Amino acid sequence: MKGLDLQVNSHINVTYDKQVFKSVIQSIDEEKLTIGLLMKEGNFFIPPIGSEIEINYISNLRVNSFKTIIREYIKDNINLIVVDKPKVIERYQRRRFVRVNFLVDSKFHEVSKEEVSKILEKGDTKIINDIINRSGNEVSSAKVLDLSACGAKVTFDKPMKLYDYIILEVPLNDQLLIVLSKIVCINKDESNRVTYGINFENLNERDRDKIIKVSFAIMRQLSKRL
Known part of the structure; x- marks a missing residue:
């Protein structure tokens, strides 16, 4: 979508079930994003397919946030999560961190x-x-x-x-x-x-x-x- 300023290897925060995890963007195409497995405190976490997650990232001095759905898991050289590409992104001005x-x-x-x-x-x-x-x-x-x-x-x-x-x-x-x-x-x-x-x-x-x-x-x- 126009305005999606994510890039491959961008670091993101992923919120699921009231917990915040770390991940990395692995690939981007016209309809979907592929991200690495969710990680928190050194442990991987695998939400069920169909789960709604929220992705947050920082770009151009703004905090960006969108919700998406986990569609599938694929195994390449590493395990990956496939999610829908967002239609709406919320953006907030960043002052070092949002206050x-x-x-x-x-x-x-x-x-x-x-x-x-x-x-x-x-x-x-x-x-x-x-x-x-x-x-x-x-x-x-x-x-x-x-x-x-x-x-x-x-x-x-x-x-x-x-x-x-x-x-x-x-x-x-x-x-x-x-x-x-x-x-x-x-x-x-x-x-x-x-x-x-x-x-x-x-x-x-x-x-x-x-x-x-x-x-x-x-x-x-x-x-x-x-």
Whole structure:
């Protein structure tokens, strides 16, 4: 179709059954696309023929999304999935990652420079869990105002400083995102409310996919209202 700016070997995200998988475009013709088997955390997944999937990819500074149907599996040198070529593609402007309005009550924990160094050096979520669960740990309130796969805009229940680190807990539907975050900007909005821009510092691929999935769901709902 005109406007399909996918190319062979393009990397894509595939959503099926509320899970996000990785794949690669293998071939494109007039009526169908062929993609590699869906992969998540090193494991392959094979949805039934006839299943509806959603494919997301980035091209020309835009996030593109379309739904399609699995028509067959073929075996060449590798196993492949054949899907219908899309008739409609939704496109959203990309600002590094798509940022969407996402209002939710959250929690945060202050962390020391030494703890930040350990988390970034080892990349171990156990350290974060130990900080959250330690005796006497102070838990403060936050409100997330918008969200992307690289950071968020938030308010806190007490003043914080530029470049402070926190551990942020954000409810994402029925899951909880727990991520080390760094305050990178401080602003006041039109009502004189102080807002903070934060970057996610140790976000793993699984949690990033969770955010992308939530972001696309919000954008789809917004597009239906237009």
